[in-house]
Amino acid sequence: MKKKLKKVKFFDVLNILIMLLICFVMIYPIWFVIVNSFSQGTEVLKGGIYWWPRAFCLENYAAVFKNKEIFTAFGITVLKTVAGTVTSVFFTAMVAYGLSKSYLVGRKFYMVFGIITMFFSGGLIPYFLLIKSLGMLDSFWVYIIPSLFSFYNAIIFMTFFRNIPQEMEESAKIDGANDFKIFLKIILPVSGPVIATIALFNGVGQWNDYFTGVIYITNEQWLTPIQTFLYKIISENSSTRIVANMPASVRNSMVTSTTIKYATMVVTTFPIVCVYPFLQKYFVQGIMVGSVKG
Amino acid sequence: MKEKNKILWKRIKQQKYLLLMVLPGMIWLLVFCYLPMYGCQIAFQNYRITDVLGTSDWAGLKWFAKFFQDPSFFQVMKNTLGISFLKLLFGFTAPIIFALLLNEIRNLKFKRVVQTLSYLPHFLSWVILGGIMITWLSDTGVINRVLIAMGVLDEGVSFLAKPQYFWGISVISEIWKELGWGAIIYLAAISGIDPSLYEAAEIDGANRFQKLWYITLPEISGTIAILFILQVGGIMGSNFDQIFVLHNALNDPASNVIDMFVYKIGIGNANYSYATAIGLFRSVISLLLLLIANKVTAKLEGSSLF
Numbered sequence: 001m002k003k004k005l006k007k008v009k010f011f012d013v014l015n016i017l018i019m020l021l022i023c024f025v026m027i028y029p030i031w032f033v034i035v036n037s038f039s040q041g042t043e044v045l046k047g048g049i050y051w052w053p054r055a056f057c058l059e060n061y062a063a064v065f066k067n068k069e070i071f072t073a074f075g076i077t078v079l080k081t082v083a084g085t086v087t088s089v090f091f092t093a094m095v096a097y098g099l100s101k102s103y104l105v106g107r108k109f110y111m112v113f114g115i116i117t118m119f120f121s122g123g124l125i126p127y128f129l130l131i132k133s134l135g136m137l138d139s140f141w142v143y144i145i146p147s148l149f150s151f152y153n154a155i156i157f158m159t160f161f162r163n164i165p166q167e168m169e170e171s172a173k174i175d176g177a178n179d180f181k182i183f184l185k186i187i188l189p190v191s192g193p194v195i196a197t198i199a200l201f202n203g204v205g206q207w208n209d210y211f212t213g214v215i216y217i218t219n220e221q222w223l224t225p226i227q228t229f230l231y232k233i234i235s236e237n238s239s240t241r242i243v244a245n246m247p248a249s250v251r252n253s254m255v256t257s258t259t260i261k262y263a264t265m266v267v268t269t270f271p272i273v274c275v276y277p278f279l280q281k282y283f284v285q286g287i288m289v290g291s292v293k294g
Numbered sequence: 295m296k297e298k299n300k301i302l303w304k305r306i307k308q309q310k311y312l313l314l315m316v317l318p319g320m321i322w323l324l325v326f327c328y329l330p331m332y333g334c335q336i337a338f339q340n341y342r343i344t345d346v347l348g349t350s351d352w353a354g355l356k357w358f359a360k361f362f363q364d365p366s367f368f369q370v371m372k373n374t375l376g377i378s379f380l381k382l383l384f385g386f387t388a389p390i391i392f393a394l395l396l397n398e399i400r401n402l403k404f405k406r407v408v409q410t411l412s413y414l415p416h417f418l419s420w421v422i423l424g425g426i427m428i429t430w431l432s433d434t435g436v437i438n439r440v441l442i443a444m445g446v447l448d449e450g451v452s453f454l455a456k457p458q459y460f461w462g463i464s465v466i467s468e469i470w471k472e473l474g475w476g477a478i479i480y481l482a483a484i485s486g487i488d489p490s491l492y493e494a495a496e497i498d499g500a501n502r503f504q505k506l507w508y509i510t511l512p513e514i515s516g517t518i519a520i521l522f523i524l525q526v527g528g529i530m531g532s533n534f535d536q537i538f539v540l541h542n543a544l545n546d547p548a549s550n551v552i553d554m555f556v557y558k559i560g561i562g563n564a565n566y567s568y569a570t571a572i573g574l575f576r577s578v579i580s581l582l583l584l585l586i587a588n589k590v591t592a593k594l595e596g597s598s599l600f
Contacts, residue, residue, distance in 0.1 A: 095319030122330025123573030208419035
């Protein structure tokens, strides 16, 4: 009996240690970027800043916020995240509401039509040519229209809508409201949790997407979102150019291309890190609803 | 017949608002999903950028033959399947193990904190994570400093410049990003297990490990099966978002996967027909793999997608 107890205890301790190690591995890389972004450029180049900023300074951030390119990229990202999320959630919910009615004429066809798209796609090149022929290259619309709808999200909406008690809609119908009005005035207001879930999936997706900017924005550089901008800094080392463009008063030992990079990364990540602990409950719900599908 | 049409018309009229709400979605699907599928025909044609879709001259299976004879074919397939297989082997099992271990933590508060922190990387983009990795894995980066301090290495190695490390980097960093997120669904499945099963097992004298092996695992095997099918369906994909960030000219021999190859041929060289043929090949194989995995798990496990 005693031996068994000891064995269990040993496992518990080991398990807790494993969990602590996992937590460390998940957080530390981000902490590393943060402390380096608050350190002076020359110190960062010497390396070895692991736990706390060395020669603390805010000049890196000042440089980032003063930079016009980064500022525009931020604006574009915020704009596309807000506009893309709002339109996509509304559009997808609207279609899903129609599809959630089992008596809808042709429902089976619409469902098959949608499900096929979840498992087969035309691939990158035909899609690229389509976007091109729709005139959406180098256009802000490329962030909004192609991500307006998702059949997967529609299924999550449908699952939720079907559990809303019928009585609410019926009484509205007796009062003479049409289906669209019912959707706007009755369904949407009671769908908070599912709207939050899908909005968050979409919002994070929009915020983090860099590939759209890489492939569809070629000439109109001001339309580049922050993630694409960062991708270019990382892959082409164009942060040197940003430092060179800075006024001489800032361009001293405090700021280097490396610290600019770190500061941009922190600023880019900041909104997400702020938001996710509070909203994780919705994400968990969302993933659950999605999995019930079957 | 006429009577039937009349009833149908009446129904359509009655639900015209509902139909008008569904219609835009169907149009969107038609344009953004089905038009590209229709556009796949250029894989069988000699498409030039000035051509109107559907008017190019036919080329038969020329582009497919070209792909199979391409000197890169073997390398591309090896990289795609190699990375995906390793991700299936380790990336798929790691969240299951993590969920099972986390479930054994008794302090609920600690458990919640660990879980919340574990999916932080999921919410960061591959650009951010890739940026951190590129810095850390450089010859003067953190990883090298630690390895040198430990005496494992004598001098810094530029890990992302060496093809032999790329597969490992790709697999480990994906586990890093998706470990916690992937575990959510299993933890949910575990919390849905009927507690009386455990009580009965305790009465029979089962210890923790026996309970895990004989109750928890069998109870979540349905969830595991579904996720396995989806992962197998993604074998030809190997996560382009990630590889596109970590790819560079030096590690290309190990990072040139199908999606990368399609990108280089199609977007880089503007050889649209050839790139489309490779992409179509990938989509068809993916679909077949998904269907096969679905059949196999349905037979073995009783769980399937459709």
